[in-house]
Amino acid sequence: MTHKRKVAVLGSTGLVGQHFVRMLDGHPDFKIAMLAGSERSAGHVYAEVVDWAADGEIPLNTGKTVVQPTSVETVVASGAEVVFSALPASIAGPLETALRGRGLFIFTNASSHRADPDVPVVIPEINPDHLELAARQKRAHGGFIVADSNCSTSGLALLLAPLRPLGIRSVVVTTFQAISGAGRRGLAAMDIAANCIPFIPNEEEKLGREPGRILGTLDQNGIHLWPVPVRANCCRVPVRDGHLLSVSVEFDRAVEERAAAEALTAFRGLPQEWNLPSAPAQPVIVRTEEARPQPVLDAWAGSPERARGMAVTAGRLRSRDCFLDLFGLVHNTVRGAAGTCLLTAELALKQSLLDTK
Ligand SMILES: NC(=O)c1ccc[n+]([C@@H]2O[C@H](COP(=O)([O-])OP(=O)(O)OC[C@H]3O[C@@H](n4cnc5c(N)ncnc54)[C@H](OP(=O)(O)O)[C@@H]3O)[C@@H](O)[C@H]2O)c1
Incomplete structure (x- = not known):
């Protein structure tokens, strides 16, 4: 034992x-x-x-x-x-x-x-x-x-890592973040019910900074930041769980939707290879329906049972020339924390x- x-x-x-x-x-x-x-x-x-x-x-x-x-x-x-x-x-x-x-x-x-x-x-x-x-x-x-x-960064980084081999030049992300991101006693119902608040303290700065660190390389001198700029706009929305991200990625060369979808779907890491207990079988799930991902339907994506909420859901992929637009969804207190x-x-x-x- x-x-x-x-x-x-x-x-x-x-x-x-x-x-x-x-x-x-x-x-x-x-x-x-x-x-x-x-x-x-x-x-x-x-x-x-x-x-x-x-x-x-x-x-x-x-x-x-x-x-x-x-x-x-x-x-x-x-x-x-x-x-x-x-x-x-x-x-x-x-x-x-x-x-x-x-x-x-x-x-x-x-x-x-x-x-x-x-x-x-x-x-x-x-x-x-x-x-x-x-x-x-x-x-x-x-x-x-x-x-x-940071919780939104977890979702964003899991979308960017599979796309990185296609040659990312810059990223713009707009977030629609759940109430639970502010903690158990974070927001008054009076402020957030049937409302959106286009300000979350320090969130845009974290989204601008943390992907560079996670996607950076490590040598004996420490981390060398991934040099791609990430610009963020963050908004609190009246959703219980699950941060929705609208992501626009600029590439060095023309990118096809199908190649991006394949890269996202095929993405795996050591947790999958080693079958770790909380590892989702597929870290990024691509939905092809026209109105996905949604917090209510997709926040708990991921299997097996122990990994529910550990998969990020991508959807609405659209490419034109060097640009790819997509949505992503991350369970903020599970995969994001x-x-x-x-x-x-x-x-x-x-x-x-x-x-x-
Ligand atoms: N919510 C998210 O989506 C999310 C995502 C990523 C990271 N985080 C980070 O995770 C941390 C926790 O977030 P949360 O959303 O769980 O917050 P939360 O719901 O407000 O919970 C805070 C916890 O900290 C305890 N605590 C508060 N003041 C304390 C003190 N002076 N001494 C000891 N314990 C104290 C509380 O204990 P009592 O209940 O006993 O007061 C409670 O257990 C934060 O740093 C947050 O930024 C949150």
């Missing part, structure tokens, strides 16, 4: 934390040793304090767990070897650094460390080799921090990065 690694989930009562709890239920390689929350929920039974909004029911046994306060001491005392962090960026930074110093392996959704030169921003199908930066951190600090990208972190941890485990000896 394989030894399951003990994990702590920080921010376990929030929207992203709930998806960690959901996806870790019955996981073959990881088991929950600790659920942490703020002063609001610490000391309470998880099922009684969480405002459950993830798919399905609260996992039965995990639901009985008492939520712990969030600190270096409580995490270390839990015996956790791996930390999944779904903390607000305002508090994640120093805590994650301190936990790394205690030899823990941190996979984080918070943006606090995404710009650190030694912290990789990983989407396992695209840049698994960037985990070499985690190995370097491990040698220097005992533990490491690995970040996942908890799911990618978990898949990265599965990859790190497979690469023996979670070994302490």
Whole structure:
């Protein structure tokens, strides 16, 4: 029998934390040793304090767990070897650094460390080799921090990686982002009901910056950014889950719709090759119907069962000369957050990065 690694989930009562709890239920390689929350929920039974909004029911046994306060001491005392962090960026930074110093392996959704030169921003199908930066951190600090990208960036990067061999010159993306992207208590109904808000703090900057890092190359000096400009416009829309992206890609040469569709459909990475537990069989699904993808119909794309919500859906591909227009859809709290972190941890485990000896 394989030894399951003990994990702590920080921010376990929030929207992203709930998806960690959901996806870790019955996981073959990881088991929950600790659920942490703020002063609001610490000391309470998880099922009684969480405002459950993830798919399905609260996992039965995990639901009985008492939520712990969030600190270096409580995490270390839990015996956790791996930390999944779904903390607000305002508090994640120093805590994650301190936990790394205690030899823990941190996979984080918070943006606090995404710009650190030694912290990789990983989407396992695209840049698994960037985990070499985690190995370097491990040698220097005992533990490491690995970040996942901003939620919209996860979807965009999974559309761009398969198209990259066709010669991308520039990208323009407009997002239609779900309410759940702002967290459990993020938006007042009065502001978003039957409305669109054409401003999401720091989102356009993240979309402009993070694809260059994920699609960049790594050598002994660090990451060399992918040199393609990405311009973004971001909008919050009254959708529960799933960020829709309108993407216009300019290529070096004329591109055919069929070649683009084939590249997207054929795209696979190490998670598929190694059959990792949370890997979708097909990371990018191309729909040919005229009105897809839609959040209501496509947010949970992906199979097998454990990988529901892990596939990005593309549709409405249209090409003219050197330009391709398309839509993409990503489940923001699954592929855009908890799911990618978990898949990265599965990859790190497979690469023996979670070994302490
Ligand atoms: N939502 C998304 O689509 C998405 C996508 C990608 C990345 N992210 C990032 O993931 C992180 C979590 O997002 P979310 O949407 O899950 O937010 P959320 O629903 O607001 O949840 C925040 C979580 O953090 C905990 N928390 C808040 N203040 C704390 C404190 N002072 N000490 C300890 N714990 C504290 C909360 O605990 P209590 O419930 O006990 O107060 C809750 O568990 C953020 O950094 C966000 O930017 C979110």
